[in-house]
Amino acid sequence: MVTSPSDGTPPAGRAMETYDVAVVGGGPAGLAAASAALATGARVVLVDAGRQPGGQYWRHPIGDLGAVADLHHDLATFRRLVAGASAAVRLFGHQAWTVEPAERGFLVRAVADGMERAVPARVLVLAPGGYDRQVPFRGWDLPGVYTAGGAQALLKGHQVVAGRRVVVGGTGPFLLPVAAGLAVRGASVAGVFEANAPAGWLRRAGSVLPVAGKLTEGAGYAAALARHRVPYRSRRAIVAAHGAESLTAVTVARLDARWRVLPGSERIVECDTAAVGWGFTPQLELPLALGCATRVDVDGSLVVAVDDLQRTSVPGVYVAGEACGIGGAPLAVAEGEIAGRAAANAATAANAAGQPAVVVPSRLRRRRRALRRFAAAMHEVHPVRDGWQTWLGEDTLVCRCEEVTAGEVRAAVDELGATDARTAKLLSRAGMGWCQGRVCGYATACVAAGSGRPVEADLRGVAERPIAAPITLSALANPEGAPRQQ
Amino acid sequence: MPADVVVIGAGVVGAATAWYATRAGLSVTVVDRGPVAGGTTGAGEGNILVSDKPPGAELDLAMLSSRLWRELGTEVGGFEYDAKGGLVVASAADGVAALSGLAAEQAKAGVDTVVVPAGDLAEHEPHLNPELAGGVLYPQDAQVQPMLAAARLLRSARRSGATVHTGVEVTGFLRSGGQVTGVRTSTGDLPAGAVVNAAGTWGGEIASLAGVEVPVLPRRGFILVTEPLPRLIRHKVYAAEYVSDVASDDAALQTSPVVEGTRAGTVLIGASRERVGYDRTLSVRVLRALAAQAVELFPVLAGVQVIRAYRGFRPYCPDHLPVIGPDPRAPGLFHACGHEGAGIGLAAATGLLIAELIDGQQPSLDVAPFRPERFR
Amino acid sequence: MSHTFDFDGRAIPFTTGQSVGAALVAAGIRAWRTTRREGRPRGIFCGIGVCFDCLVEVDGVPNQRACLVPAAADMIVRRQEGAGRGHLAV
CATH class of the missing domain: 3.50.50.60 (FAD/NAD(P)-binding domain)
Incomplete structure (x- = not known):
């Protein structure tokens, strides 16, 4: 044997x-x-x-x-x-x-x-x-809700426009090319909803010269959006998705500085597709x-x-x-x-x-330094505020694979005594399914940390995956060149 | 006010000890330097086995524990207690004979056993390799989700008044004369009437803080986790070699196939044993052996994908028996560690016995075979 | 050049290099799997092989990522219920 x-x-x-x-x-x-x-x-x-x-x-x-x-x-x-x-x-x-x-x-x-x-x-x-980094919201597992990168991949990799009427939301400069690309390829983009208010971030970018390319890139997307009359709204977020078998509408709301929904600001936007991303x-x-x-x-x-x-x-x-x-x-x-x-x-x-x-070469070092500063400036004006957790119902899925709700993750902390993200994961099964927490790891760590922020050990606890990609038992048992087992 | 009992370790053994001690009316404080179930408890399959133990002290302990877990499954619950039964198989006639012989001995000790001829294996496990020569079914074997078991027992104990401090490290012992009167921790002293060393693989280090020697060493094991599946495997199924591997004194790698489904749909595949200290490196060689053996046992798994692997460190003692009971070399200190790969299964009985001993009752089982000072 | 593959009896056109998932979306099909626990519909989410939401049965093998598998003529693609492999359950 x-x-x-x-x-x-x-x-x-x-x-x-x-x-x-x-x-x-x-x-x-x-x-x-x-x-x-x-x-x-x-x-x-x-x-x-x-x-x-x-x-x-x-x-x-x-x-x-x-x-x-x-x-x-x-x-x-x-x-x-x-x-x-x-x-x-x-x-x-x-x-x-x-x-x-x-x-x-x-x-x-x-x-x-x-x-x-x-x-x-x-x-x-x-x-x-x-x-794309994701944070959960009600209904985010409905077909028709894509990551921003997913909508982009369909477009750039397969020339498929994800939907007819699209909303784009989340935070970060990546939302712009996604929206622009969809608009240019014929989708009706009902709005870009940026949760932060990044206007003026250019001033913080510091040394501008080496990153001139990045700036003209951004300006190009903005022009494309204007040309297609795509509304761009800051301090707003897609806080819920609606539909039975697939997406038919989203709720968009105004946010306060901590990203809590401003009461009375919610409105329904009809759409068949949403593309969301919260950084990477x-x-x-x-x-x-x-x-x-x-x-x-x-x-x-x-x-x-x-x-x-x-x-x-x-x-x-x-x-x-x-x-x-x-x-x-x-x-x-x-x-x-x-x-x-x-x-x-x-x-x-x-x-x-x-x-x-x-x-x-020193020009390469200088370039890296300038681009890092640029990236840091970009991150500073596109933070993810913990108020997103207030959008969730107890029954909102955090882990899509194992269908673990926010309430279940919180119970792992409040009732079962999990004090770190890894324990919350293992006790609730959030992040234990097919994707192994690639999608929900960040959110699970945030929910487990409650009002605090996840620390390095928490993030490591949901990022370590010794099997980096699925492999069949037969491939694992019989590597190339080894005699095949009967 | 000093607690009656301080339990070092928030794994399943510490949790069960806290639960039974609390039930006995004792005031209990649990401390762990890590999180709940963060050590070996979180790295096991959750086996509650009688099948892999020959008649003797450990089987008696396992039989008691098996009964207690069944009670806990209803009294506490919420940890996926599953009386799935175990099926031990052999690939050749001499293996079947050895298995049947062991089963007969176990039956005399009260274990339920059903010898299964080759032709009947498929009726119990339809996807088993049809070339197997036969096996023995053990209806009493069961499984729990071990982390949930520890967390639920601790939650229940907390509700009855116990206190749990995670992220608190024990740095030494409080002494009064020869007597152990509590522990020193990273956040202050915790005086107590009795201290329980339920530190699992790290039990030897705790013992040395009290100036006594308890030889607990790590024995590494890997587990492969498959994609979620419909129920393909009903029992915990393992090959006869597993029993000899468990009892082996060899430091080198041993692997034997242990395959079982879980409530979550994933199939867990073990088991490997190596004495390599606390080396956490993924061993491709071990994973290959586990994969090959699992496919040999269940050909249906060949095309199934592995999505996760993890390792743990079993707390092993040279004579493969746990350390349970008072330490005469350090009065006031009780040990409850060194359960090797059977810690989940033996936790309930260990907790009960320690609670009884601390409470001054006659223990439900003679703990002499597990006494801490037995090593020379 | 355009070809088709079979999806539950329906011919789905695709262009060379397109993934099964992209071709399904282009054909207006957005869900082809139900979840194990709640039976919820799922299709493409991340589109790049990270999230495993778009699992589908291709030529009899379940749990293939539709967003990664290149479409091919004469491929038989089937909707997937739960974990797939339901016929093997015991």
Whole structure:
């Protein structure tokens, strides 16, 4: 009955070479890292779950970037990075389910077409990106309610307009391109509802010159919205969704400074589609699996702590892009470029003896600094205030997968004595389902913290996922190259 | 005013001790440096097993505990008590013979056993590998959701007057002469008539704070959690090797398949045993072995996805028996730790016995086999 | 170029590279799964494989993320009830 498990090392003859650098993630940061590492002469493998490069930011229909070129920004950079990364061994459609230390560096273990494949590398650059942060509201699980990024992905990746009459809500500058894209492609956008009042944030952005591109980008979306007569309303939020089998209307309300609904301000807006987002959540499974140190960023997200060379606390592991602080594509590209250079240098220095100093051009350092300042300024005017919790009924779902209500999460705290997010999760099952808390982790941590804010340990408690992507038992039992069990 | 009892540890053993002590009319304070059920309790499957124990002191303890858990399931409730039964299977004739032999011995000790020939296995577990040679069914085996069990017992105890301090670390003991008279904690002293060491895997460290030695060591185990499924598996099903693995003294890795469904729909897959200290690193090698063995037992699981894995550290003693009872080397200190992988199952009986001993009653079971000073 | 796949007996057109989920949304279908506990309808939410809300049965295999699975001609896509695999329940 007992079988002999293999360690997944490919057998002789089919053994994959040990790369100098494995880059995980093919979005802006990952492409930049691969491109920069290749430029130093390193042997690079690029692993990404998607079927083509670009990540969420430069998402496009397969083989047809042109069809959605008008929805994109800075495609010149994308083309430059794709060209720069073209000499990498590219493993697309490979979803990393774990990474682990190995004899000569690391093994990235990915699932592709139902099989597991191990990719060995001396040094890792992790550029996993992020996804929309969500806070729950009544009815948010109705079909027709999408994340802002979901509506955007349908549009940019598949040329599908999510609905006919759309409302866009939440907080953050990302709402603008989502609304503009939907309007440009023919949806009637009934309004953009920004919970904060970010007017004037430009003044806080500090040094403006290096980020001029970001500013014209924002101005372009604003012009598109004006052209399509899309109303933009600040200090308002979508606080409830209505419908039987799918969305038919939302309640929009004015908010006070803490995001409590101003009584009497609620109004019903008819729509078949809502796109909501509240900033972004970095995807941290792989860095956490390796034990990388974290910190809480300005926007309340758990992020990986990195130094000037994008090095994490784990030797040989570099992180670039949203996973070390939500900051947008230009910052991700700058960080990727630095990480790629530094990682390649470390890997090739490990091959030869002696480690020459990495030279990061000062223009790159300056650019990263300016973009980080810009991102911090952006976060400061787009906070998530705890008043959203007052919108919830006791029966409002917090965890969509396990259908756990706000009342049940609160009971785990008030009645069962949970004093931290992880315990609240395990006692209520919020975050224990298919998505493993990717969607509700932040909200669960907030509800568990009550009027307080979740601390780093709380956020870690709902972010650690040792299995970073689902894998079938047969793929786990029979890695590529191992003799198949009967 | 000093409490009658301070319990160190808000895991399932501490919770059960607090519950029975409170019921006996004692005033109880529970302290834990972490959250409720944050240690080994939160990393187990919640087994209440009689099937995996040969006749002897531990089986007697398990039989008592099995009865107590059934009572707690109705008296306290809310922790998914499920009398699902256990099915132990063997892949070859000699394995079946050994299983049947063990079952016969267990039956003499009062365990309900049903020998299941190969041809009848499918009737009990339709998705079992049809090539298995036979097995034994144990109707008394049950399962609880362990974290909920601990949290519900503590909640019930609190309602009856107990106090629970989480996030409070015990840093030393209060002594009066040789007598233990309470604990020092990170937030102040807690004087008490009796102190219970229910610190699980960390029980040895607590004991050493009192100047006594109790050899509790961590034995790591991983569990795979599948996607939610309809009910595919009725019982806790495991292979005969599991019993010998539990009793093994080998530090190296042992794995044997243990597969069961849960109320939540996920299937839990164990079991591995390694003595590697408190190393929390995910071991792909162990996960592969668990996956392969589970598919061997239930071929239907081959295409099922794993969505989570976790590890825990069983509190293990060299003779594989728990440590339960007063410590004559430190009067006033009682131990309730070292239950290895059976802590959930044995918690109820352990709590009852400790409460009886502190309260000066005749214990429901002779605790001599579990005495803390037995190690040399 | 346009092809179709089968969704509960209905031919759903898709363009090359489109996901099953995107093609369903384009065809006006917004829900194709019910939840395990309350039987609530669900379809695409995050659209990028993170939330697992859009689970669907594709060619007999349940719990596939419709937003990730590329549509293919002659694919048989089925609505999914609860956890799927209902025929295996014991």
